[in-house]
Amino acid sequence: MPVDGERTWPDAAEWTGKIYSEGWRTAEGGTSPVIEPATGEPLARVGMASPADVERAGARAARAAPEWAAAAASERVDVLMRAGHALRERSGVVRAWIVRESGGVPAKGDYEITAGLDQLQHAIGLASQPLGEVLAPRVPGGTSLAWRVPLGVVGVITPWNAPLLFAMRALAPALALGNAALLKPDPLTPVSGGVLVAELFREAGLPEGVLHVLPGDAATGRAVAADRHVAMVSFTGSTAVGREVARIAGEGLKRVSLELGGKNSIVVLEDADVEAAATAGAMSSFGYQGQACVAAGRHLVHADVVEAYTEALVRQARALPVGDPRVEGMALGPVISERQAARIERIVGESVAAGARALTGGSREGLFYPPTVLDRVDRSMPAFHEEIFGPVAPVIPFRGEDEAVEIANDTAYGLTAAVHSRSVPRATALAQRLRTGMVHINDVSAKDAANAPFGGMGVSGNASRIGGTASLEQFTQWRWMTAPGRL
Known part of the structure; x- marks a missing residue:
């Protein structure tokens, strides 16, 4: 047709x-x-x-x-x-x-x-x-x-x-x-x-x-x-x-x-603009149903602001309508195939069974998978280790910058990352410790430019x-x- x-x-x-x-x-x-x-x-x-x-x-x-x-x-x-x-x-x-x-x-x-x-x-x-x-x-x-x-x-x-x-x-x-x-x-x-x-x-x-x-x-x-x-x-x-x-x-x-592929982190420090960081996080995890190598697969948030950040991320996730992309106003369409939908479903289901909590989303209708926010995610779970390639945002708290860097680098991937802080020098110093081929300050993880050398470290390339x-x-x-x- x-x-x-x-x-x-x-x-x-x-x-x-x-x-x-x-x-x-x-x-x-x-x-x-x-x-x-x-x-x-x-x-x-x-x-x-x-x-x-x-x-x-x-x-x-x-x-x-x-x-x-x-x-x-x-x-x-x-x-x-x-x-x-x-x-x-x-x-x-x-x-x-x-x-x-x-x-x-x-x-x-x-x-x-x-x-x-x-x-x-x-x-x-x-x-x-x-x-x-x-x-x-x-x-x-x-x-x-x-x-x-x-x-x-x-x-x-x-x-x-x-x-x-x-x-x-x-x-x-x-x-x-x-x-x-x-x-x-x-x-x-x-x-x-x-x-x-x-x-x-x-x-x-x-x-x-x-x-x-x-x-x-x-x-x-x-x-x-x-x-x-x-x-x-x-x-x-x-x-x-x-x-x-x-x-x-x-x-x-x-x-x-x-x-x-990538298992990319957005790192949110305690002095970050939480609403702006959550907006960048939502765009990074939910844009095109999360089906991008540069999508955010981990949201590492300082313990002092993790509750506020998670609330903002959930609020933004719930405001994103899911449906036929030809219908005006839809924010997310379907994932590409039944195979991909089943993969997302498995990763979320196994992680929830292991103790994670789906604060919004977490189940699908056919190929339509809603924006999903997971908290209580730990390193034993598939949502922590696997590239999900779906609209899922696992939130993981940390206490200090060293811990944030250690968590972010706990992956064989090394494609991209983002760091959020009101202090650009501080964010930049932390960004330089991340083992990724690309990193963005106070922005989304999912960025591309024709004049930039795009690529990653580790098994990301x-x-x-x-x-x-x-x-x-x-x-x-x-x-x-x-x-x-x-x-």
Whole structure:
């Protein structure tokens, strides 16, 4: 069935049941339905790429990559600029697909569009960055040069929770710097994370063969990671799957960029603005149903203000309506799938059985899980250790800063955190003791920016970063050349 706002773009008759590889073509892996989580209704049917489809796409991308790399930077910039223009022009349709396919409210769709545009705009700037250095030659009168060259073909494997944004976050810099790409969107969101991306770049005039969009399951992802033409894999998703991607890619000695999960803390000191901290906490734990790697999975609150903070957090949670995201005024939509809903239910249920208390929420209706605040949470409980990926806020009191740091760092993850205090120097000093790749003062834990090196420590990644000038490192490699005289 057509998604709200869809007219003639994208032309469903052209892409239904197909993959994008030099135009829309029949997939050897068959087809799969796209189901709306809020209603259970089928929205579309997409092609599922088989390993053979991936192999053909990889070979074609490898043939297209040298010509794209040799194109003038201005030509690549023009393509990205036109893609951004197309995204603005098609924003209504894109938003509607994100809402219905991922279960996010319209504001979530707007965020992805705005952030996707930011990624395109920043990548445009990357294309004009200095790409090399003139080195001091060892031989008098000689030449020694080093410069960055594209990797060739980049494999991009994206999750369902921010499908458009995560596609653009890797594709925009990769393409701007002269690489071809294989994009494997998640089978739960293959339209907003794949079909629309293909159509935007096709409309922008990206040469055929440079981008291939290959929806599929785990077998498709393994094929992308293993393909002999793929020089680098950019993966965003769970730590468990990230380990498998790294293992497969490692067999081919490929570069791997892993952006994985998190068990992120908001630390609230006794001198914090409690209402402001609770607002940031609610946004961090409940935004997009908590289905984000940067969501707050722990609220560490000083014992002197924990009661006031918890009351404020509960009040805000109860004020957030849950329902069909297309209905005006809804704050939370459904979680993405029955599997995800059951996971949230298990973690909360086991934690409550072990002594935690659900002050609000704590049970679901179908895929609709209300904002849930847990107190009396201790370290023996799943709500303390596991990444919930749902709208659940476990509150844990502490007495001093050392204890807060120790609790926050009691996890194998290390993605992001936030610290709240009326004293910015004090919050900053504590933030520097947290073992996370990102940290925010008097703000939410869930932040992103196209010009920032996004990534985590521990099992939240493999120390890679994407965004800002870090993307230059990720999507190019060095070449060194010498000559006995001046060039």
